[in-house]
Amino acid sequence: MTHPLLPASFTAAVCLLCLSGTASAQCEVDGDVEFVCGPISPEDLIEIPDTPWVLVSSMEDDGYLSATDTRNLQSTRLFPLPTSQPRHDAATYGACGNMTPTQFRPHGVSLRSGTNNHHTLYVVRHGARESVEVFDVDADGEATPTLTWVGCAVAPDGLGLNAVVPLPDGGFAATSPSTGDIWEWHSDGGWTRVPGSEAIGPNGLEIAADGRWYYVAGYAAQSVIRLSRGQTPARKETVANVGFFIDNVHWAPDGDLLAAGHSAPERSGVGACIRDGACAGVASHVAKVDVETGRSTEVFTYPSNEHLILGTGAIQVGDEIWVGGVAGGTRIARVPVP
Numbered sequence: 001m002t003h004p005l006l007p008a009s010f011t012a013a014v015c016l017l018c019l020s021g022t023a024s025a026q027c028e029v030d031g032d033v034e035f036v037c038g039p040i041s042p043e044d045l046i047e048i049p050d051t052p053w054v055l056v057s058s059m060e061d062d063g064y065l066s067a068t069d070t071r072n073l074q075s076t077r078l079f080p081l082p083t084s085q086p087r088h089d090a091a092t093y094g095a096c097g098n099m100t101p102t103q104f105r106p107h108g109v110s111l112r113s114g115t116n117n118h119h120t121l122y123v124v125r126h127g128a129r130e131s132v133e134v135f136d137v138d139a140d141g142e143a144t145p146t147l148t149w150v151g152c153a154v155a156p157d158g159l160g161l162n163a164v165v166p167l168p169d170g171g172f173a174a175t176s177p178s179t180g181d182i183w184e185w186h187s188d189g190g191w192t193r194v195p196g197s198e199a200i201g202p203n204g205l206e207i208a209a210d211g212r213w214y215y216v217a218g219y220a221a222q223s224v225i226r227l228s229r230g231q232t233p234a235r236k237e238t239v240a241n242v243g244f245f246i247d248n249v250h251w252a253p254d255g256d257l258l259a260a261g262h263s264a265p266e267r268s269g270v271g272a273c274i275r276d277g278a279c280a281g282v283a284s285h286v287a288k289v290d291v292e293t294g295r296s297t298e299v300f301t302y303p304s305n306e307h308l309i310l311g312t313g314a315i316q317v318g319d320e321i322w323v324g325g326v327a328g329g330t331r332i333a334r335v336p337v338p
Contacts, residue, residue, distance in 0.1 A: 027073070030305075033307070033333050033335055034334040035307060035331040035332060035333055035334060036068050036073050036075065036331065036332040037073075037331050038066075038075040039056045039058050039075050039330065039332065040058045040063075040330050041060050041063070041325070041327065042057070042058060042324035042325065043058070043108070043312050043326050044106075044107065044109045044312065044313045045250075045315045046111050046250075047317060048119065048137065048145060049111075049113050050141070051141055052069055052070045052071050052141075052142075053067045053068065053069060053139060053145055054070060054315070054317060054322065055109060055121065055137075056075065056324065056332070057106035057108070057109045058106065059105060059106060060328075061127065062102075062104065063105050064077050064079060064106070065077075065079045065106055065123065065135075066078055067144060068332070069144075070317055070318065078144075078145065078146065078147045079101070079149070080104055084099075084101060085148070086098070086099040086148070086150070087136070087148050087150055088149075088151055089134075089150040092151060093134065093150065093153065093187075095153075095190075096152040096153065100129065102127075103128035104125065104128070105125065106123050106133075107123075107126060107161065107163075108161075108162055108164050108204070108205075109121065109122065109123050109164070110122045110166055110172070111166075112166035117138060117139055117141070118136060118138055118139075120134060120137070121134070121135040121147065122164045122166060122172050123135065124161045124163065124174060125152070126161075129154055130155040130160065131152045131153060131154045131155055131161075132152060132153045132155070132164050132185065134149070134151045134152060134153075135147040135148060136150050153185045153190075155176070155183075155191070156183075159176040159179055160178030161176055162174070162177050162203055162204070163175045163202075163203065163217070163248060165206055165207050168210065168211035169211060170186060171186035172184070173194065173205065173207065175203060175204070177201070177203055180199050180200065181193055181197040182205065182227070194227070194229065196234025196235070197214075197216075200216055200225060200236065201221055202216045202217065202219075203216075203217040203218070203219040203246060203247055203248065204246060204248030204250075204313070205217065205249065206249050206251055206257065212229055213226050214226070214228075214229055215249055215257060215291060217246035217247060218246060219246055220245070220267070222241060222243055222246060223240060223241045223242065223246070224239040224240045224242070224246065224249065224257060224259055224289050224296075225237070226239050226291070239289065239291055239294050240259075240287075240289045240294045240295070242261075242285070242296050242298070243263070243285075244261050244262060244263040244283075244287075245262055245263065245267070245270065246261040247311070247312040247313060248261070248312055248314070250314065253316055255291075256289055256290050257288070258286055258289075258314045258315065258316065259286065259296075259314075260285065260311055260312060261311065261312070262282060262283060262284050262285060262304075262310050262311050263282070263285060264282045269281060269282055273304060273327060274326065274327050277327075279304040279305075279309060279310070282304040282310065283303045283304060284300070284302045284304065284308055284311025285300060285301050285302075285311065286298070286299050286300035286311070286321060286323055287299065297338075299337075299338050300335055307329070307333070308325045308331055308333050309325055309326070310325050310326050310327045310329075311323050311324070311333070312325050319336060319337050320334045320335065320336060321335050323335070
């Protein structure tokens with residue numbers, strides 16, 4: 001789901017206030033569910049390897065990227081900042097143009113692990129342009145990480161991007177729910193549509209380590225779909241049906257997929273929850289999917305409330321599952337791994 005109807009709830013100044021220590025200090029639990037408090041509309045999450053940091057995309061009209069310290073659950077805004085300085089890699093991203101920090105509406109995020117504490121962050125961006133923005137992440141363990149913008153790939157006309165994943169052979173792939181397909185980008189060829197992805201109805205996206213299979217969050221189909229990459233003819237098959245609208249998928253440490261999303265009495269109820277705050281009967285869900293056997297086990301169900309309005313993405317952080325959401329909420333849910 002592309003979430004085009006989310007309201008512009010807060011200005012950048014309010015966002016900074018929401019990331020203060022006071023917000024975390026008042027972050028009460030709700031039964032068995034604990035929270036990280038502060039980031040607004042934390043649509044997607046990604047852990048920085050070998051550090052205590054989780055990167056968060058706040059999907060608002062004037063949104064931002066932040067980092068949450070898993071040791072004390074404090075969050076720090078990373079981009080955009082008044083001090084943000086670009087380092088444009090024109091050789092790779094020459095067609096991008098300049099960095100545009102205003103009207104920054106981040107969506108899906110993914111990380112390519114690097115060396116010497118440097119990694120590459122890919123961020124789906126709406127607002128001033130429809131693109132994948134690319135950042136160098138400097139994450140030296142204890143210190144707060146820094147983000148330096150290095151370039152972008154502007155999406156072809158008509159695409160509405162959602163999720164992004166780095167490809168093992170370079171470049172990245174992104175889903176386009178507005179056109180119902182998946183696209184790859186490479187520095188030497190730009191954008192191309194993935195064969196066999198037509199009408200797959202993608203939302204979230206992951207890829208196998210060897211790059212031979214995509215794992216797609218089929219939103220309307222409420223299922224995880226496996227799509228071949230680089231095979232002729234392309235192969236497409238359902239891995240598991242989960243019984244809710246899958247917004248995003250992320251790998252768990254044990255090789256299973258965490259499929260996160262939401263349910264409503266009718267699909268139109270999701271839009272009403274986002275647009276009007278009419279969230280009766282809406283709930284957030286996470287299922288753990290074994291991609292080899294197709295077994296799906298629901299590990300998190302939470303009715304919509306002011307704490308978590310509409311769940312969108314989940315990752316495993318240590319012995320917890322963290323669940324992000326949208327529609328103006330300011331919490332990331334935390335539950336033990338079953």
